Amino acid sequence: MTAMEQQPYQETPAESLLGYCRSCGRSVPAGEGRQWQGSLHCMDCIVKLSHASTEVSGLLDEQPVARRVPSGSAYDLRSAPPAVAPAGGRSPSPILALILGLIPGVGAVYNGQYAKGILHVVVFGGIISALGSGEAHGAEPVFGMLIALMGFYMPIEAFRTARAMERGEPVDEFSGLLPPGHSTGRSPAAGVVLIALGVVFLLQSLGFLRLNDLVRFWPVSLIAMGIYLLYRRVAEGGEDDAPSRRDGGFSGRQRPEDSLRPSTPGEESRSQPGDFPQPGVSSRSEEGGA
Amino acid sequence: MAYSPTAPEAARAITGPVLLILTGALFLVDYSGGYTVGQTWPLLLIAAGLGKVAEHLVSPPPPPKSPY
Numbered sequence: 001m002t003a004m005e006q007q008p009y010q011e012t013p014a015e016s017l018l019g020y021c022r023s024c025g026r027s028v029p030a031g032e033g034r035q036w037q038g039s040l041h042c043m044d045c046i047v048k049l050s051h052a053s054t055e056v057s058g059l060l061d062e063q064p065v066a067r068r069v070p071s072g073s074a075y076d077l078r079s080a081p082p083a084v085a086p087a088g089g090r091s092p093s094p095i096l097a098l099i100l101g102l103i104p105g106v107g108a109v110y111n112g113q114y115a116k117g118i119l120h121v122v123v124f125g126g127i128i129s130a131l132g133s134g135e136a137h138g139a140e141p142v143f144g145m146l147i148a149l150m151g152f153y154m155p156i157e158a159f160r161t162a163r164a165m166e167r168g169e170p171v172d173e174f175s176g177l178l179p180p181g182h183s184t185g186r187s188p189a190a191g192v193v194l195i196a197l198g199v200v201f202l203l204q205s206l207g208f209l210r211l212n213d214l215v216r217f218w219p220v221s222l223i224a225m226g227i228y229l230l231y232r233r234v235a236e237g238g239e240d241d242a243p244s245r246r247d248g249g250f251s252g253r254q255r256p257e258d259s260l261r262p263s264t265p266g267e268e269s270r271s272q273p274g275d276f277p278q279p280g281v282s283s284r285s286e287e288g289g290a
Numbered sequence: 291m292a293y294s295p296t297a298p299e300a301a302r303a304i305t306g307p308v309l310l311i312l313t314g315a316l317f318l319v320d321y322s323g324g325y326t327v328g329q330t331w332p333l334l335l336i337a338a339g340l341g342k343v344a345e346h347l348v349s350p351p352p353p354p355k356s357p358y
Binding site: 133194195200202 | 329333334335341342
């Protein structure tokens with residue numbers, strides 16, 4: 001008790017406790033806190049932060065947060081903006097995030113998204129070790145493309161996250177490049193793709209399937225993805241009445257059904273999209289065989 | 291408990307630990323002389339995919355207009 005009194009800061013009684021400051025961790029009594037970037041800060045920290053950014057100093061004139069948000073309630077998870085306060089209380093610079101994003105995981109860490117940074121490192125390292133292990137069995141071009149994809153994805157993602165933070169928009173830790181609410185299970189496509197990939201790789205690694213033979217047809221996946229995107233755009237355009245989109249739609253809508261199906265075996269799908277770059281297919285098949 | 295998660299949240303919450311358990315099991319199989327992790331890792335993909343699909347299956351139909 002005596003040690004408690006010697007501290008310059010007095011503990012707030014539980015009934016008037018609003019929450020805990022995001023920056024310094026001290027308890028905030030009712031009527032003293034301010035909401036900034038979706039989390040509670042005590043007045044000391046707000047004053048400190050206000051020197052760094054004019055956006056925060058506007059908060060000093062605002063009404064304090066009076067109502068206590070019950071922790072662990074539904075309000076916490078759904079309607080509270082899941083903002084991440086960047087380290088130091090200043091919003092990260094998008095350009096610096098872009099540059100740091102070239103190093104796996106560092107861009108996300110710079111934005112204060114530690115879990116995402118670790119995930120990036122693990123994914124990037126996983127791809128590289130899969131390539132280096134020599135177990136790719138002809139899927140090397142796919143892994144190479146994945147590395148290139150990650151190389152572009154990470155800086156751009158870090159840049160967009162930093163820009164959203166700069167604007168004060170809520171930033172979800174795992175939002176990625178997709179708009180928020182996209183990953184709430186509206187479409188099972190991601191899961192189905194994961195399962196399909198898993199089955200293919202499993203059959204391959206257990207020796208039931210020669211991926212060498214299949215890998216030659218990897219450009220088919222690009223074609224299939226393009227057709228799917230076209231189909232989805234056309235379907236969306238059909239819902240709003242956009243006449244210009246709609247007449248482009250019917251020619252596109254007939255294609256997906258008949259050309260998506262034979263994309264796993266090779267022969268028919270190869271002959272069907274004849275107007276697509278044939279040299280790409282043939283050069284790739286030479287690489288796969290070598 | 292005061293807070294009860296919705297079905298999709300529960301599905302999401304279960305997926306992570308299941309993946310961890312599966313990872314442990316794969317390494318255990320590897321070290322005890324069965325299939326190597328190099329061979330069995332696609333099971334992790336399949337499990338993650340099943341989790342995603344389960345999340346989709348138990349989620350209620352989406353609201354007509356997205357709030358975003």
